[in-house]
Amino acid sequence: MSTRSSTLTGRIMSAPSIIALFLWMIVPLGMTIYFSFLRYNLLSPGMEEWVGTLNYEFFLTDPAFFASLANTLLLVGSVLVITVIGGVLLGLMLDQPIFGRGILRLLVIAPFFIMPTVNALVWKNLLMHPVSGMFAWIANSLGFQSIDWFSEAPLTAIIIMVSWQWLPFAVLILLTALQSLDRDQKEAAQMDGAGPVSIFFYITLPHLSRAITVVVLIETIFLLTVFAEIFVTTGGGPGLATTNIAFLVYTQALLQYDVGGASAGGIVAVVLANIVAIFLIRLIGKNLDR
Amino acid sequence: MGAIRLEKVKKTFGTLDVIPGVDLDINDGEFVVFVGPSGCGKSTLLRLIAGLEDVTDGKILINGVDVANEAPAKRGLSMVFQSYALYPHMTVYNNIAFGLKMAGESKAVIDEKVQNAAKILNLTDYLERRPGALSGGQRQRVAIGRAIVRNPAAFLFDEPLSNLDAALRVNMRLEITGLHQELKTTMIYVTHDQVEAMTMADKIVVLQAGRVEQVGKPMDLYNNPANKFVAGFIGSPKMNFIGGDYAKKHDCHEIGIRPEHVAVSTESGDLPATVKIAEHLGAETYLHVNAGGFGPMTVRATGEVPLGEHDKIWLTPEQDRIHRFDANGIALGKL
Amino acid sequence: MENKQTPLGHIGFSIFAWIVGLLIFFPIFWMVLTSFKTELEAVSIPPSFISFDWTLENYAEVQARSDYFRFAMNSVILSVGSTLVGLLFAVPCAWAMAFNPTKRTKDALLWMLSTKMMPPVGVLVPIYLVFRDWGLLDTRFGLIMVLFLMNLPIMVWMLYTYFKEIPSDILEAARMDGATLPKEIIFVLLPMAVPGIASTMLLNIILAWNEAFWTLNLTTADAAPLTAFIASYSSPEGLFWSKLSAASTLAVAPILIIGWFSQKQLVRGLTFGAVK
Structure with a gap:
């Protein structure tokens, strides 16, 4: 269907979305880049001046940057490992015939729909509280010392909360992929004498590889900018123990009013995210051709 | 009235010449079949006539008026799609009525025309059903009904039978032919199946790589193919082509002989051959043979022939049925 | 793989799967349950699962206060x-x-x-x-x-x-x-x-x-x-x-x-x- 008039209508119909997105992303991004080269503090307006790459030098040599970079990588990496392995196992589990499988699946994917602030506060108070939390009670009744999660292992606590939230995402996608696996293939493998373990490694896992890649890439993009969970539980602390790059940029911008520094940090975050995004976009772009 | 004339119709996609330039005359009331292998441009040509694609150059005249730049709906044509393209969310009645509604016809007129079309096509009992609840043949009839009610200048069919099973296809073929005899409207029918072309057409247009290879009545194409391509495409099983000395004897580069024009004997003949596979169909027998220096050939014998693998036979082509071709594959006429 | 399971294995696996599922769902369940407790019962040790005075007071108060x-x-x-x-x-x-x-x-x-x-x-x-x-x-x-x-x-x-x-x-x-x-x-x-x-x-x-x-x-x-x-x-x-x-x-x-x-x-x- 390619007539001249239809091509033109197509342009007109898609223009509003494209223009809106352009104004929303590219223009502010340009402003961020511009700000990142300025000395610009909201507390001293009118004093903006060009400082070249000074903001980047400050941001990238700030010990807080390394601490938050390490925290970001640790957070992303741990959550990815937990959700992908857990997702495959739970996906395989839910792919079996189980009594009440439909309901069970609903229970497993429920955490994904919980808003991040609720997730964080419920875990912080009802579960991880060192005196009255569920975990403390379980630890005490088993004869262990209860852990004060947010002062002794704050990052671990955040990792647990975020993993709980994203595990269902992995399950949902991997289960969908599992269900699209051709039964004939499995049966052919069985006829060839493959046991359950070989079927898993030679048939199921290769079939899942694409879905796993998608899970890893999409989760990475969201996990790089985890914010609300930190905001309502630890506020980045104690010290810098739970500050990730997103939170660091936020504190610089809206708590210290250092627009220039925050912009430089924002650009660093964009660069980090784009390294992942390039792979994801390539993958999806290939998919588009089919 | 529906006389259609194509003048130097051209279509390019980017740098690709899909239709390098076609001239064609379709008379009012004629049943014309565009036939060719897949990718030959026959569907594109139909879509150009329908207005679903822009022509790159040239004129499309319907009853003398150039419509090349008109929207599809303004051309007064109806189309039946390969996938039927019924509206899945509408009843059969509304599917058929949709075009009339778009044209702003009154309720009474719409009802009369829909009921009338339904009667012709045996759909009266199914008017309140959705397409999803119909069989393939019924869907096909709804698609035709949708085309009929608009009283088009011409019907365009885009491989309408290719989604049906073999038995139904034969039925629908007869129904469409019957419909043409009843309505006497111009029909342009695209297919890759030469049997459909032979059985339905008043005029066949054979296309290859966007070019018209030959235009003519079915039996003209069968008896006097203009070139090797048409000769090979029309007729089933395919014509046999033999080069070398046997062709030289006929003063040409290559000869073609149809399987049904070779006499089979177990005693004597022009060419010795060995049967490789014999397909017994009852009314006829296809013999796939190895004819010595001439390579593999297919021969069609009528009735039951008691031959099988490794049997030695003699073949004699009917001399007045031999087609002669030059080195470029152009027919040279009979000896 | 699954069609080789014995009925007993099937039941065992189902029970296992449900335990895993309920563990994952537990924080949500616990949140809903706590919302029906009084503040004192909410922090009590050991936690009370069913034997508490169910109350809708919290819902009323959430609206009234905030x-x-x-x-x-x-x-x-x-x-x-x-x-x-x-x-x-x-x-x-x-x-x-x-x-x-x-x-x-x-x-x-x-x-x-x-x-x-x-x-x-x-x-x-x-x-x-x-x-x-x-x-x-x-x-x-x-x-x-x-x-x-x-x-x-x-x-x-x-x-x-x-x-x-x-x-x-x-x-x-x-x-x-x-x-x-x-x-x-x-x-x-x-x-x-x-x-x-x-x-x-x-x-x-x-x-x-x-x-x-x-x-x-x-x-x-x-x-x-x-x-x-x-x-x-x-x-x-x-x-x-x-x-x-x-x-x-x-x-x-x-x-x-x-x-x-x-x-x-x-x-x-x-x-x-x-x-x-």
Whole structure:
């Protein structure tokens, strides 16, 4: 269907979305880049001046940057490992015939729909509280010392909360992929004498590889900018123990009013995210051709 | 009235010449079949006539008026799609009525025309059903009904039978032919199946790589193919082509002989051959043979022939049925 | 593999699976249960599971003390509003890309996707400053715009993959039948695309409802939705667990229900059609 008039209508119909997105992303991004080269503090307006790459030098040599970079990588990496392995196992589990499988699946994917602030506060108070939390009670009744999660292992606590939230995402996608696996293939493998373990490694896992890649890439993009969970539980602390790059940029911008520094940090975050995004976009772009 | 004339119709996609330039005359009331292998441009040509694609150059005249730049709906044509393209969310009645509604016809007129079309096509009992609840043949009839009610200048069919099973296809073929005899409207029918072309057409247009290879009545194409391509495409099983000395004897580069024009004997003949596979169909027998220096050939014998693998036979082509071709594959006429 | 299981093994596996499932669900269950306890019972050790005085007091108090309803209204307005505005932009765009593709369509789609990959902190500063200067901070209009733009790429993508599944033959048939472009879209395309559009809307409502970066950074009171309301519980005064639980239960319940209904369609939207 390619007539001249239809091509033109197509342009007109898609223009509003494209223009809106352009104004929303590219223009502010340009402003961020511009700000990142300025000395610009909201507390001293009118004093903006060009400082070249000074903001980047400050941001990238700030010990807080390394601490938050390490925290970001640790957070992303741990959550990815937990959700992908857990997702495959739970996906395989839910792919079996189980009594009440439909309901069970609903229970497993429920955490994904919980808003991040609720997730964080419920875990912080009802579960991880060192005196009255569920975990403390379980630890005490088993004869262990209860852990004060947010002062002794704050990052671990955040990792647990975020993993709980994203595990269902992995399950949902991997289960969908599992269900699209051709039964004939499995049966052919069985006829060839493959046991359950070989079927898993030679048939199921290769079939899942694409879905796993998608899970890893999409989760990475969201996990790089985890914010609300930190905001309502630890506020980045104690010290810098739970500050990730997103939170660091936020504190610089809206708590210290250092627009220039925050912009430089924002650009660093964009660069980090784009390294992942390039792979994801390539993958999806290939998919588009089919 | 529906006389259609194509003048130097051209279509390019980017740098690709899909239709390098076609001239064609379709008379009012004629049943014309565009036939060719897949990718030959026959569907594109139909879509150009329908207005679903822009022509790159040239004129499309319907009853003398150039419509090349008109929207599809303004051309007064109806189309039946390969996938039927019924509206899945509408009843059969509304599917058929949709075009009339778009044209702003009154309720009474719409009802009369829909009921009338339904009667012709045996759909009266199914008017309140959705397409999803119909069989393939019924869907096909709804698609035709949708085309009929608009009283088009011409019907365009885009491989309408290719989604049906073999038995139904034969039925629908007869129904469409019957419909043409009843309505006497111009029909342009695209297919890759030469049997459909032979059985339905008043005029066949054979296309290859966007070019018209030959235009003519079915039996003209069968008896006097203009070139090797048409000769090979029309007729089933395919014509046999033999080069070398046997062709030289006929003063040409290559000869073609149809399987049904070779006499089979177990005693004597022009060419010795060995049967490789014999397909017994009852009314006829296809013999796939190895004819010595001439390579593999297919021969069609009528009735039951008691031959099988490794049997030695003699073949004699009917001399007045031999087609002669030059080195470029152009027919040279009979000896 | 499964057809070789013995009935006993089948039951055993089911029990195991249910234990795992219930463990994952436990925090939500515990939250709902706590919302029916008094504050004292909520912090009691050992925790009480059933033997407590069930009370609805917390729900009443959440509304009385903190005007829960206003935040909930904001959440509804923001999520539904941004979804409707989004549809208005995304449907024509997805239509054009699915049915009138040009050489640049693929690039445009991938570019849209790439904007979604941009971390919000990368544009936080300019957006914040523009909002401040234009008086959009803490306004519903401003947030609807932000949420709409944030989710627009997902909407276009999701609709695009659904539209792609509609055979273009049918739209061409409508065109042959004399339908103009608006009629073609209204009478033929939209009715066929209803399931796809519905799941696109649901996913967007979920994403907008739970969005907790912009809603926390760009609101203070007037336009603040439930995410911000719940966040206000992070600085506790006195005993508050039951009330927090009640407020949380109210905040997640509608989305949990929507999410459960649309779980199958969500995969496509969340993976940009890469997994179906």
